[in-house]
Amino acid sequence: MTSPHEQKKRKVSGSVVVTANRLGDGAVVYRTIDDDWTTDLASAAVLAAPAAAVLLQRAEADGVRAVGPYIAPVEFGADNRVLPGNLRERIRLAGPTFTLPGAA
Amino acid sequence: MYRYDDFDQTLVHQRVAEFRDQVGRRLSGALTEDEFKILRLMNGVYLQLHAYMLRIAIPYGTLSSEQMRMLAHVARRYDRGYGHFTTRQNIQFNWIKLEEMPDTLADLAGVKMHAMQTSGNCVRNITTDQWAGVAADEIEDPRIWAEVLRQYSTLHPEFSFLPRKFKIAISAAAHDRAAVAVHDIGLRMVRNSAGEVGFEVQVGGGLGRTPFIGKVIKPFLPKRDLLSYVEAVLRVYNQYGRRDNIYKARIKILVHELGAEKFGAEVEKEWATIKDSALALDPAVIADVAERFTYPDYERLEDNPPALARARQEDRAFAAWLDNSVSNHKQPGYAIVTLSLKPVGAPPGDATAEQMDAIADLADRYSFGEIRVGHEQNLVLPHVAQKELPELWQKLEAHGLATPNVGLVSDIIACPGLDYCSLANARSIPVAQELTQRFRDHKLASTIGRLHINISGCINACGHHHVGHIGILGVEKNGEEFYQITLGGRADEDARLGTLLGPAVRYGEVADVVEDVVAAYVELRKTPQELFIDTVKRIGIEPFKERVYAAR
Amino acid sequence: MQLVKSGRIVEDRYVRIADDAPIPDGVAVIVSDARFLANAGALLQRVEPVGVLWPNNRPIEALAPYLGRLALVALAFPGFRDGRAYSQARILRERYGFGGELRATGQVLRDQFLFLLRAGFDSFEVSKEGDAAAFVGSTRRFDVFYQPTGDGRATAFRRRLGRPPQAVPAGTRAHAL
Numbered sequence: 001m002t003s004p005h006e007q008k009k010r011k012v013s014g015s016v017v018v019t020a021n022r023l024g025d026g027a028v029v030y031r032t033i034d035d036d037w038t039t040d041l042a043s044a045a046v047l048a049a050p051a052a053a054v055l056l057q058r059a060e061a062d063g064v065r066a067v068g069p070y071i072a073p074v075e076f077g078a079d080n081r082v083l084p085g086n087l088r089e090r091i092r093l094a095g096p097t098f099t100l101p102g103a104a
Numbered sequence: 105m106y107r108y109d110d111f112d113q114t115l116v117h118q119r120v121a122e123f124r125d126q127v128g129r130r131l132s133g134a135l136t137e138d139e140f141k142i143l144r145l146m147n148g149v150y151l152q153l154h155a156y157m158l159r160i161a162i163p164y165g166t167l168s169s170e171q172m173r174m175l176a177h178v179a180r181r182y183d184r185g186y187g188h189f190t191t192r193q194n195i196q197f198n199w200i201k202l203e204e205m206p207d208t209l210a211d212l213a214g215v216k217m218h219a220m221q222t223s224g225n226c227v228r229n230i231t232t233d234q235w236a237g238v239a240a241d242e243i244e245d246p247r248i249w250a251e252v253l254r255q256y257s258t259l260h261p262e263f264s265f266l267p268r269k270f271k272i273a274i275s276a277a278a279h280d281r282a283a284v285a286v287h288d289i290g291l292r293m294v295r296n297s298a299g300e301v302g303f304e305v306q307v308g309g310g311l312g313r314t315p316f317i318g319k320v321i322k323p324f325l326p327k328r329d330l331l332s333y334v335e336a337v338l339r340v341y342n343q344y345g346r347r348d349n350i351y352k353a354r355i356k357i358l359v360h361e362l363g364a365e366k367f368g369a370e371v372e373k374e375w376a377t378i379k380d381s382a383l384a385l386d387p388a389v390i391a392d393v394a395e396r397f398t399y400p401d402y403e404r405l406e407d408n409p410p411a412l413a414r415a416r417q418e419d420r421a422f423a424a425w426l427d428n429s430v431s432n433h434k435q436p437g438y439a440i441v442t443l444s445l446k447p448v449g450a451p452p453g454d455a456t457a458e459q460m461d462a463i464a465d466l467a468d469r470y471s472f473g474e475i476r477v478g479h480e481q482n483l484v485l486p487h488v489a490q491k492e493l494p495e496l497w498q499k500l501e502a503h504g505l506a507t508p509n510v511g512l513v514s515d516i517i518a519c520p521g522l523d524y525c526s527l528a529n530a531r532s533i534p535v536a537q538e539l540t541q542r543f544r545d546h547k548l549a550s551t552i553g554r555l556h557i558n559i560s561g562c563i564n565a566c567g568h569h570h571v572g573h574i575g576i577l578g579v580e581k582n583g584e585e586f587y588q589i590t591l592g593g594r595a596d597e598d599a600r601l602g603t604l605l606g607p608a609v610r611y612g613e614v615a616d617v618v619e620d621v622v623a624a625y626v627e628l629r630k631t632p633q634e635l636f637i638d639t640v641k642r643i644g645i646e647p648f649k650e651r652v653y654a655a656r
Numbered sequence: 657m658q659l660v661k662s663g664r665i666v667e668d669r670y671v672r673i674a675d676d677a678p679i680p681d682g683v684a685v686i687v688s689d690a691r692f693l694a695n696a697g698a699l700l701q702r703v704e705p706v707g708v709l710w711p712n713n714r715p716i717e718a719l720a721p722y723l724g725r726l727a728l729v730a731l732a733f734p735g736f737r738d739g740r741a742y743s744q745a746r747i748l749r750e751r752y753g754f755g756g757e758l759r760a761t762g763q764v765l766r767d768q769f770l771f772l773l774r775a776g777f778d779s780f781e782v783s784k785e786g787d788a789a790a791f792v793g794s795t796r797r798f799d800v801f802y803q804p805t806g807d808g809r810a811t812a813f814r815r816r817l818g819r820p821p822q823a824v825p826a827g828t829r830a831h832a833l
Contacts, residue, residue, distance in 0.1 A: 265739025
């Protein structure tokens with residue numbers, strides 16, 4: 001829950017994923033273990049924070065498919081489901097926290 | 105309305121072709137994100153939390169019904185069925201794909217709309233009074249000068265890579281509805297002792313991390329010199345503005361560090377060398393721009409027609425709206441109608457495609473096809489015959505556009521906040537939504553009177569919280585949303601920055617605190633006519649502070 | 657790096673000389689601002705052309721006394737976001753009537769060529785792949801211009817009134833291709 005610039009400087013501990021926005025449409029994507037991108041958080045590579053640096057480096061080298069990769073925290077739900085680790089990431093995954101105009 | 109000609113149209117089309125090429129090079133990988141970012145920003149394209157956002161300019165806040173219908177089309181075809189009107193006479197769409205951006209812009213170009221310089225470190229959309237040309241209290245139509253500046257600043261070869269963004273606003277009325285004091289250059293049209301009309305020039309106003317009220321460096325600038333003087337300001341800024349720190353790069357910091365007097369002297373020195381250059385405005389050029397603004401062929405009508413008085417008597421809801429949302433027009437028998445985009449529980453400034461189409465139709469039927477956008481994120485039908493107000497009101501009601509809260513406590517200005525924005529620290533829109541619920545009772549809101557609440561989700565201050573009568577700033581503390589409250593700011597001709605009330609409060613407490621502040625005001629005001637802002641000015645913030653924090 | 661001049665990719669006849677290197681005879685040279693100012697008298701006596709690489713944070717006014725004899729001024733773009741040299745270029749061309757070669761060095765993108773041209777640059781050191789070859793196309797994207805600059809292109813303000821291009825300041829050449 002802070003700007004991308006500060007997001008990068010921030011130390012994230014615990015379990016993390018590498019996330020970015022897809023170049024063509026801006027959709028939120030997560031890095032997979034086989035160096036692909038997915039919109040499905042459950043398919044993302046979940047790593048311990050120190051190990052994520054390498055994954056981030058490889059993601060940064062992929063400048064065409066996704067934009068602005070960074071390391072974001074995740075948590076685990078009761079059923080061991082991967083969940084975003086803070087409000088900003090929850091909003092990125094689920095969309096705005098109110099009903100969108102015209103959708104009601 | 106201003107009639108764009110072939111020159112303007114050609115340039116807009118050529119810009120779309122250029123941007124299409126730029127997007128193509130990015131998608132192919134020929135451009136890196138670093139390189140593309142400055143190019144996309146100069147064309148209003150941001151990458152936000154969930155998607156790309158496109159910001160489209162509405163020069164000096166004037167829209168035709170045809171243009172409004174195109175915005176509805178863009179909302180439906182390329183977005184999710186709605187758009188967001190901003191505090192700087194722009195509209196933003198939140199869900200447009202980069203791949204479809206060129207087609208979106210090509211559609212917009214068909215009605216002479218564009219996204220040029222709605223972001224980037226260049227001169228942004230020139231803004232002015234949303235009542236320009238119809239306000240009873242204006243010296244002359246400031247849009248002529250906004251248009252001169254629009255042309256001058258579009259694709260300027262020298263000033264497209266300034267240290268930071270650059271915002272210019274113009275006001276020509278006694279009451280400043282364009283917030284000129286918080287702009288990089290604020291122009292107020294004034295009359296000098298010889299009776300000539302010119303500009304008072306303020307520089308270095310702005311909000312953000314380090315807010316400043318603009319300082320007057322030229323009490324009277326003749327019209328002919330507008331462009332050469334603005335060029336001198338921009339040239340001094342381009343060369344000497346700080347580029348070492350993004351937070352110190354706005355012109356306000358340069359003006360502050362040099363002092364307004366020294367900055368003004370530098371501008372004068374530069375200006376002396378270009379004052380009589382090709383930038384000097386020929387009266388024929390000004391006349392040509394002015395002639396392109398067309399005004400409606402008004403009927404000869406009487407003020408306060410009997411039908412209006414009757415409707416007011418018969419329907420209290422209509423009367424409430426009339427008193428709240430309808431203002432004096434300079435033409436007898438006509439009125440300026442503000443359409444509130446702040447219905448209870450909705451995101452401030454949003455309109456659906458259906459509403460946009462409805463507004464376009466109503467503009468054609470009741471306002472000579474013209475619509476305005478104001479910095480409070482509301483819309484205006486600028487030329488409505490008073491006798492037609494009852495009929496218009498019913499149709500606005502049917503589309504949720506007649507909430508009688510203009511200028512009242514629930515007419516909240518809010519930035520997109522953490523729900524959309526990649527820079528935000530905290531949410532703004534849900535805070536605004538909760539506040540509109542708390543103050544949904546029109547009788548209560550009317551008792552409170554004029555009160556502006558401004559909410560920003562981070563220190564960049566897009567919600568102008570510093571100049572809200574009540575300002576709310578979202579900050580982050582240990583991963584949690586907190587909000588600082590300020591009191592006593594204002595953005596008009598008596599512009600000033602608000603004072604911090606005390607320690608930041610949690611998300612869930614904001615609405616309670618605001619209710620407490622408002623309740624304290626109602627108790628403490630001298631008379632029911634004393635506005636909130638005047639009470640704060642008279643007694644300071646201490647009594648409010650005690651009230652709010654004693655209970656917490 | 658490729659050099660574009662008059663719209664074409666050309667050989668660079670100038671050699672850039674480091675501050676501690678001797679200045680060779682028989683060749684056109686570009687020296688730093690510090691070296692130039694320290695030795696302006698001697699440098700400008702040379703038979704071969706002399707140019708100076710001027711930083712974008714030093715007032716360009718200091719070059720005024722030498723402009724009549726300088727063959728080239730190179731202005732710096734340390735990053736493509738840093739636009740200070742656009743102002744320096746216009747001051748050189750339009751205030752001082754500098755008629756020599758005005759070169760853009762550093763980070764410039766094809767998307768900026770037209771701005772550079774309009775500000776008075778007439779040669780461009782281009783490092784990004786493909787950009788030099790795209791020069792002509794990139795600078796012909798627009799044929800409507802709203803601002804008067806020393807390039808002499810007529811503004812839309814004047815064309816609407818059917819007037820010829822505004823006069824350019826004395827000593828300024830038209831740089832339009």
